[in-house]
Amino acid sequence: MKDLFYNLLIPFSNRVAAFSSSKLRVLAYHTIDDPYLFEKQLKYLKSSYKVIGIFELEQFLFDGADLPKNAVLITFDDGDLSVLDFGLPLLKKYNMPSVMFVITGLIDSKKTFWCRWVELAIQNQGKSYAEARVVVNRLKKMDNEERVAYLNKLEPIVSKQLTRNDILKMHSEKMFVGNHTHTHPMVDKCTSEELQGELKTSKDSFKNWGLPGYQIFAYPNGNWDAKSEKILIDNEIKMAFLFDHQLNKKDVNPMRISRIRVNSDTKLHEFKVKVSGLHSKLMKFKENIT
Ligand SMILES: [Zn+2]
Structure with missing residues (x-):
């Protein structure tokens, strides 16, 4: 039933994708549970979209560079080992950059x-x-x-968690390592002191690893509020990603970059509908379509 539903939507999603080719799409994954389907998704992205890296996005946001048409950024949250074991080799195979947002307090821990x-x-x-x-x-x-x-x-x-060597390997293989706080609190439930403490410790971790990703941030659970955003800005965060299942508008705010929720085991028709942006539009009308 679900398959049929997404199949029927494909022609509409193609039109939505064509209509919004200038909008930035950011995909948010967590784990790679199905490498076979994930590879199908990557092949589809290669044929229909242009996968960009964090540096291209940075140049677009801050240096006035153009984004390619149909730009997609691939991101992962939480530092799951399956991404290192199954995701990274496939991304490498198709020569695609990506971003992994790590919980810094988990790296090198048990x-x-x-x-x-x-x-x-x-x-x-x-x-x-x-x-x-x-x-x-x-x-x-x-x-x-x-x-x-x-x-x-x-x-x-x-x-078992990612080690320092794992994240250095990711970094050297075009998987940029970004900041997902030190312990993954809901930032809107933190006091100012608690959030500042999270940022300070994650900053120290990135410094110890010799990696540049502290300033590139993803909100745990996508929880955003204005107070937290101000604290992030005051603590030198320059890009922050949401988890709101939307495409980005042309004038994207670097501190509120929308992301589309996808999974490695999302079937291809459903994946196409989600990446196109049609699913996000439908979600606004009907909360229950998954
Ligand atoms: Zn998370």
């Missing part, structure tokens, strides 16, 4: 990304995944101090 940590801990108590997600979503709405207090009471769960 910690578990907190959303995953809560999911595992709750399921270890015999609850279902759905029940665990309810708790994660509740934590996302709490004041940061309260969320941290909850996490401090959980049993630690060990995970």
Whole structure:
């Protein structure tokens, strides 16, 4: 049913794509669960769009350079190992640049990304995944101090994380390493001091690694507010990415760059509709189309 739905939308999405060829599209992935479909997506992007890197976007935003028509930037959030293992080799194969937004406090650690940590801990108590997600979503709405207090009471769960060498490898292979805070708090639930602390520690991490990505930021969970944006600007962040499932307008604000949500296992028809921008338009009318 879902396949048929997206199939029917293809002619319309082609028209939307052609009509909005001058708009920047930024794709937001998290993990590479299906390398086979991900490769199909990359082949499609290669044939129908122009994949750009962060430096081309920077020159467009700050130096008055033109963007190529049908420009797409590929991004990943959270530093999942599957992106290094399965995504990077494919991006390399098709010679495509990309951006990985890392949670700096996880690099070279054995910690578990907190959303995953809560999911595992709750399921270890015999609850279902759905029940665990309810708790994660509740934590996302709490004041940061309260969320941290909850996490401090959980049993630690060990995970394998990206190492410094991994991110240096990514950087050398055209996967730019950007900033996704130090611990992935919801920035709109942080006090000014908490957010400044996050930025300071992530800045130190980038400095230690000798990488330039501190100033290129993605909002955890896409949570944006005006107060946080001001703090980011005051702390030298010059580009910030949202998670709002929209294309960018021509006069894109560098501190509010829209991104389209996609997954590596999104089937090609659905992927085409999402990248075109048609899905974003439909979402405005109907929240439930996934
Ligand atoms: Zn994230």
